[in-house]
Structure formats: structure tokens, C-alpha cells
Amino acid sequence: MIxxxxxxxxxxxxxxxxxxxxxxxxAEAHAGLTFGLSxxxxxxxxxxxxxxxxxxxxxxxxxxxxxGSLNLGHSHPEVVExxxxxxxxxxxxxxxxxxxxTDLVERLAALVxxxxxxxxxxxxSEATETALKLVRRATGxxxxxxxxxxxxxxxxxxLALMGRASQRExxxxxxxxxxxxxxxxxxxxxxxxxxxxxxxxxxxxDSQLRDPAGGWDQVGAVVVEPVQGNGGMIPAPDGFVSGxxxxxxxxxxxxxxxxxxxxFHRTGHRFxxxxxxxxxxxxxxxxxxxSAGLPLSGILVSSDVANASHAGTETSTYAGNLVSCAAAxxxxxxxxxxxMSAVAHARATHLMAELHRAFDSHxxxxxxxxxxxxxxxxxxxxxxxxxxxxxxISHGCVERGLLVYxxxxxxxxxxxxxxxxxxxxxxxxxxEVLATATRAALSTKN
Ligand SMILES: Cc1ncc(COP(=O)(O)O)c(C=O)c1O
Numbered sequence: 117m118i119x120x121x122x123x124x125x126x127x128x129x130x131x132x133x134x135x136x137x138x139x140x141x142x143a144e145a146h147a148g149l150t151f152g153l154s155x156x157x158x159x160x161x162x163x164x165x166x167x168x169x170x171x172x173x174x175x176x177x178x179x180x181x182x183x184g185s186l187n188l189g190h191s192h193p194e195v196v197e198x199x200x201x202x203x204x205x206x207x208x209x210x211x212x213x214x215x216x217x218t219d220l221v222e223r224l225a226a227l228v229x230x231x232x233x234x235x236x237x238x239x240x241s242e243a244t245e246t247a248l249k250l251v252r253r254a255t256g257x258x259x260x261x262x263x264x265x266x267x268x269x270x271x272x273x274x275l276a277l278m279g280r281a282s283q284r285e286x287x288x289x290x291x292x293x294x295x296x297x298x299x300x301x302x303x304x305x306x307x308x309x310x311x312x313x314x315x316x317x318x319x320x321x322d323s324q325l326r327d328p329a330g331g332w333d334q335v336g337a338v339v340v341e342p343v344q345g346n347g348g349m350i351p352a353p354d355g356f357v358s359g360x361x362x363x364x365x366x367x368x369x370x371x372x373x374x375x376x377x378x379x380f381h382r383t384g385h386r387f388x389x390x391x392x393x394x395x396x397x398x399x400x401x402x403x404x405x406x407s408a409g410l411p412l413s414g415i416l417v418s419s420d421v422a423n424a425s426h427a428g429t430e431t432s433t434y435a436g437n438l439v440s441c442a443a444a445x446x447x448x449x450x451x452x453x454x455x456m457s458a459v460a461h462a463r464a465t466h467l468m469a470e471l472h473r474a475f476d477s478h479x480x481x482x483x484x485x486x487x488x489x490x491x492x493x494x495x496x497x498x499x500x501x502x503x504x505x506x507x508x509i510s511h512g513c514v515e516r517g518l519l520v521y522x523x524x525x526x527x528x529x530x531x532x533x534x535x536x537x538x539x540x541x542x543x544x545x546x547x548e549v550l551a552t553a554t555r556a557a558l559s560t561k562n
Contacts, residue, residue: 118164121175122517130172133159154511163190166538179532180519184377187405189535195408198446216441230396233422236414236436240376240403241269243413246430248273254424257336263298265347265525300350310353318359325367337370342388345377348524349492349531358392376403381456383488408447412440464488466540470547492531502526512553
């Protein structure tokens with residue numbers, strides 16, 4: 117056992133951490149470094165469950181879980197065992213069949229009735245690209261509706277969907293994407309009542325798809341996160357995804373649901389779209405916790421849409437890598453045996469209660485929200501304008517031995533994506549540390 121966290125024996129960053137950060141900064145181009153939590157993030161030497169140990173003897177409580185790729189926590193023993201076994205049996209077979217890949221695709225093909233076909237990739241971005249290409253081939257249309265604040269990856273096609281304009285800066289035209297406001301009642305231009313916000317957003321899409329003058333007749337797909345993750349853990353209100361389904365049916369538009377972050381039991385369902393009962397998307401994009409921290413992604417897709425492609429057009433060298441497939445099968449066994457949706461639901465109930473207790477009465481808190489173990493606190497100043505303190509609070513948390521996820525449309529959100537294996541005690545500790553770091557950061561803003 118690695119021990120409990122937080123444990124800061126040397127003020128962060130300790131000397132070895134500092135040296136390693138300097139070395140990586142010198143060698144790696146800054147565009148490739150994802151130091152999203154803090155300018156001086158911890159250095160991972162060893163990790164287990166929800167605990168990360170650095171080279172200076174400090175331990176951090178991890179409430180980011182590899183940005184949602186570690187629903188089973190770091191180095192889950194069954195995932196470690198399965199991947200080590202597969203490494204000894206052969207690690208890569210692009211142009212051959214294999215037992216692990218066959219077992220995995222059969223299992224995935226049975227997950228969502230109506231989506232019997234699977235296509236594998238190596239990253240969430242690649243799976244998004246595959247989905248976009250299938251839509252074009254199946255519909256003959258190149259337009260896409262996506263949402264402000266959305267995140268679907270950083271390759272060129274996925275980036276066209278990016279709902280954070282700054283990330284597309286300087287790249288010119290990436291594709292025909294219409295960005296609409298995500299139905300977040302706290303900020304929606306359509307009011308504060310969730311039902312009205314949903315209905316108005318859906319009416320807007322419906323009426324524009326009907327009107328040839330606007331050019332929306334070229335729209336082949338709607339791509340949506342059922343819980344907007346990077347945008348600040350914003351759950352779509354009830355009825356939004358099912359309403360999109362109806363609008364898409366009416367106009368022959370493909371409904372693509374991005375479950376890269378929200379998938380694999382994190383929200384109390386295997387997929388977050390299941391929150392609206394009875395919905396079947398045309399494409400589900402998967403990644404991250406599909407394979408418990410090894411590189412693998414995929415889409416689940418209807419036969420009609422899948423058949424629009426020619427054989428072999430949507431694959432890549434590491435798509436379906438054998439070690440990643442073994443990890444995915446091991447993770448699936450644990451998800452099922454441990455009833456991980458129910459576990460996530462129970463942990464989330466505890467975590468939300470703790471967050472409400474700590475933050476509800478704070479004058480600079482605009483909202484405490486979440487669905488399952490995708491939770492966030494949004495900060496505002498006295499007038500209700502965004503207070504961009506996410507990164508500062510996150511940095512304060514790192515100094516205190518806690519990893520949280522700064523984000524939101526204005527950098528005014530601190531989110532948590534804990535591993536589903538975190539205990540109630542660890543979640544309570546995380547909220548306590550977050551509250552302390554928040555007090556420290558906000559004390560200078562009065
Ligand atoms: C919702 C969503 N879709 C797609 C992606 C892209 O996945 P990847 O970073 O594996 O390319 C991410 C990554 O954070 C994501 O959160």
C-alpha cells in the first residue's frame with residue numbers, strides 16, 4: 117500500500133520535482149505539455165487508487181483521475197495483471213485477428229441495443245474523427261451542430277467541434293460547424309427554467325433545420341456531450357438528449373453522443389446518455405476509462421451508418437492494440453462485478469452533500485453541480501460575473517496535496533472527476549482541502 121493522502125512532507129514543489137519539471141519544460145515543446153492543473157504539477161513516481169506519490173515523498177489525493185481515464189483508479193491490480201499477461205503473449209497485431217480483440221468487440225457490440233457495430237481507435241480524438249467521417253459518408257452532408265464549451269479532441273476534425281474558440285485560433289477554417297449554447301440554465305440565453313431552456317434550444321435546431329435559407333440543410337449530425345466535461349461538468353437537463361433524438365429523427369440527422377469522459381459508469385449509468393430513458397444515439401464515442409488508462413477508443417454505431425464506409429478505411433496502427441484490449445476486458449469485468457454504476461451513484465451522493473455543505477452559502481459561489489462523479493463548483497463575483505479563479509484554486513490545492521480540475525467556459529470552475537474507487541473518507545478530505553484552498557484564493561478578491 118502506498119499510504120494515505122494528502123501528505124506534504126516537503127513543501128511542493130520539492131527539489132526533485134522542481135528539477136524534473138525544469139527538464140521536461142526544456143525538452144518538450146510547451147504546446148505538448150498538459151500542465152492543466154497548475155504551472156508546477158506533481159511528478160508521478162508511483163500511484164495507486166486515488167493516491168499519487170512524488171519523488172520528494174509527498175502524496176497527493178487525485179480527484180482528476182487522468183481526466184476521467186482512471187475510473188478504476190491508478191494501477192488497479194486486475195488491470196495490471198491482465199496487461200502484464202498480454203504483454204508476455206504479444207502486444208500488437210494490427211492486421212491479424214486475436215482473442216482479446218475479438219472478445220472485446222463482441223462485448224462492446226452487445227452494450228447498446230441498436231448499435232451492434234464497433235470501430236476501435238487509439239484516442240478519443242481519433243474516435244471523434246471516425247464518427248465525423250462516417251456521418252459524411254452516410255448522409256452526404258458535411259455540416260455539424262456542436263455546443264459552446266464542448267470538447268471532443270484536438271485533431272483537426274475534432275477541433276472543428278471545439279466549443280472553446282481560443283483553441284482553434286490561427287488554424288483557419290476547420291469545417292462547417294454551428295456552435296449553439298449548451299442548455300445550462302445558469303447561463304442560457306433562453307432563461308433559467310431547465311424545461312424552457314431545453315424546449316427553446318430544441319425548437320431553434322428544429323426550425324433552422326427546416327428553413328433552407330440558413331444553410332442548415334447541410335447538417336449531417338449533432339455531436340453532444342450528455343454532461344459537458346471540460347466545459348465545467350454541466351449536466352444536460354432532463355429531456356435534452358431524448359429531445360435531440362426526436363429532432364434528429366425528424367430531419368435525418370445523425371445523433372452522436374460523446375461519452376469519452378462521461379462513459380463507463382462515472383455518472384451512475386454505463387453511459388450518461390442513459391440518464392434520459394429509452395434513447396438510442398446513432399453513434400456513441402468512447403475512450404478514456406474504456407481501457408482503464410491504456411490507449412484505446414472506439415465508437416458504437418448502427419449498422420446503417422457503419423455500412424456507409426468501405427472496408428479498412430477507418431483504422432490505424434494502434435487501434436485495438438492487444439494490451440489495451442486486455443486492459444479493457446479486465447476493466448469491464450471489474451465494472452460488472454463491482455456494480456460500478458451503483459458505486460458511482462453512492463459516492464456521488466456523499467460527495468455532492470459535502471460540496472453543498474462547504475460551498476452553498478459562499479457569496480462567490482454561483483453553482484454547485486454535477487451528475488454522478490462529474491462535479492463542479494462555479495465561482496462568480498458579487499454581480500454574478502464569472503470569477504476566473506479556477507487555476508489559482510487548483511494550484512492552491514496542489515500545494516496542499518490535492519488534484520482538482522480547473523475549467524469552465526471562463527476559467528471560473530473547479531471540477532472533480534474522482535476515480536470511482538475513491539472512498540467516502542477520501543472524498544470528504546478532498547472537499548475539506550478544496551474549501552481551504554478556495555478560502556485562501558478568494559480572500560484576496562474581496
Ligand atoms: C468529451 C471528450 N471527448 C473527446 C476527448 C478527446 O480524447 P483524447 O484526449 O483521448 O483524444 C476528450 C478528452 O478529454 C473528452 O473529454
